Amino acid sequence: EVQLQESGPGLVKPSQSLSLTCSVTGYSITSNYWGWIRKFPGNKMEWMGYISYSGSTSYNPSLKSRISITRDTSKNQFFLQLNSVTTEDTATYYCARDNHYFDYWGQGVMVTVSS
Amino acid sequence: DVQMTQSPSNLAASPGESVSINCKASKSISKYLAWYQQKPGKANKLLIYSGSTLQSGTPSRFSGSGSGTDFTLTIRNLEPEDFGLYYCQQHNEYPYTFGAGTKLELK
Numbered sequence: 469e470v471q472l473q474e475s476g477p478g479l480v481k482p483s484q485s486l487s488l489t490c491s492v493t494g495y496s497i498t499s500n501y502w503g504w505i506r507k508f509p510g511n512k513m514e515w516m517g518y519i520s521y522s523g524s525t526s527y528n529p530s531l532k533s534r535i536s537i538t539r540d541t542s543k544n545q546f547f548l549q550l551n552s553v554t555t556e557d558t559a560t561y562y563c564a565r566d567n568h569y570f571d572y573w574g575q576g577v578m579v580t581v582s583s
Numbered sequence: 584d585v586q587m588t589q590s591p592s593n594l595a596a597s598p599g600e601s602v603s604i605n606c607k608a609s610k611s612i613s614k615y616l617a618w619y620q621q622k623p624g625k626a627n628k629l630l631i632y633s634g635s636t637l638q639s640g641t642p643s644r645f646s647g648s649g650s651g652t653d654f655t656l657t658i659r660n661l662e663p664e665d666f667g668l669y670y671c672q673q674h675n676e677y678p679y680t681f682g683a684g685t686k687l688e689l690k
Contacts, residue, residue, distance in 0.1 A: 472626075513670060513681035528678040562627065568674035569617035569632040575625070 470495040472563050472574035480557075480581050486550040490563030490574060497521070497544055501566035504537060504548045506559040507576070514559075518566045519546050553581045585609055585673050589682025595690040596661055604656045604685045606649075606671035615675035616654045618647055621684075622667040631656065632674070663689075 476488035490502070503518035517527035519537045527535050531550070539546040550557060560578045564570035586609035596602045606616060614634035621627045629638045631647035634654060644659045658665055666689050671682040 511668070511684045513672075513684070515672075515679040515681070526677060530678070564627075567632075568615070568679070569629060569672065570619070570627070571629045571632075571638065573627040 470565060470572040472565070472572055474561060474563050474574045474577040476561075476577055476579070478578060478580060480553055480579060481583050482554055482581055483552055486548070486553050486557065486561075486579055486581070488548040488561055488563075488577060488579070490546050490548070492544045492546070492565075495565070495572075496541075497539055497546055498541055502539075502546050503564050503566035503570065505562045505564060505570065507562070508559045516548070516550075555581050557581050584678055585612060585676060585680050587671055587673055587680050587682040589671055589685055591685060592683065593686050593688065595688045597690045598661050598663055600661050601657065601659045602661065602687065603658075604669055604671075604687075606654045606656075606682050608652045608654075608673055611651045612673045612675035614650045615673060616647070616649065617672045617674055618645075618656045619670045619672065620665075620667050621670065658687075 471493045473491045480486045499521050501518045501520050504516040507513050517537050519525050525537050534551045536549040558581045560576040562576045563574045565572040588607045590605050616634050618631040619627050630641045635647045646657045648655050669685045
C-alpha cells in the first residue's frame with residue numbers, strides 16, 4: 469500500500485525558510501509524479517508543485533522563485549523548501565502522489581509562521 | 584489560472600438522503616475534474632477523477648457528472664461516514680486549482 473508521511477518543524481519565523489520532508493513507502497518515487505499541496509486557514513487549497521519520476525519539477529507561478537522541490541531516491545523521500553516565508557504561508561502542508569489528480573495523500577503537517 | 588467555484592459552501596442532510604455538490608470552472612476543463620473527501624485525522628481521499636470515474640474503493644453511492652465548465656458530485660443514500668469536507672479540483676491544466684470546499688454536516 470502506498471503511504472506518505474510529512475515531517476518538519478511546526479513553527480517557522482518570518483523571512484526564514486520552511487523545509488518539509490515527505491517519506492514514501494510502498495511505491496518508488498522514481499515512478500510517477502509527487503506533489504505538494506497546502507490548505508490555508510479558512511480551507512482554501514493550493515497546489516504548490518511537483519517533482520517527476522525523472523527529477524524534473526513544475527511549480528505554481530504564484531510561488532514565483534520561493535519554492536524548490538527536491539528528492540533523495542535512496543531514501544524514497546522528496547522535499548519542499550519555501551523561502552522568505554510570511555504569516556500568509558501559515559497552512560497545513562500535504563504531500564501526495566500526483567497523477568494530475570492526487571490519489572494518495574499524507575495526513576498533513578501544520579506549519580505556523582510566527583515570530 | 585482556472586477559477587473553480589464550488590457550491591454550496593455548507594450542506595446539512597440526514598443519513599439516507601441524497602445530496603449534490605456543484606463545481607463550476609471559469610473556462611472549459613473538458614472532463615478533467617476530481618472530487619475529494621477530507622476528514623480530520625485522516626488522509627484526504629480521492630473519490631472521483633476525470634469527471635465521473637470512480638477511484639478504486641469509492642462506494643457506488645457516489646457519482647460524478649459534467650463536462651466543460653459544470654460538474655456535480657452526487658451522494659445517494661448518505662451514510663454516517665460520508666459527512667465531512669468535499670473539494671473539487673481541476674486537473675486539465677497547470678496550475679491545478681481547487682474549489683473552496685463544501686462542508687457536509689449531519690442535520
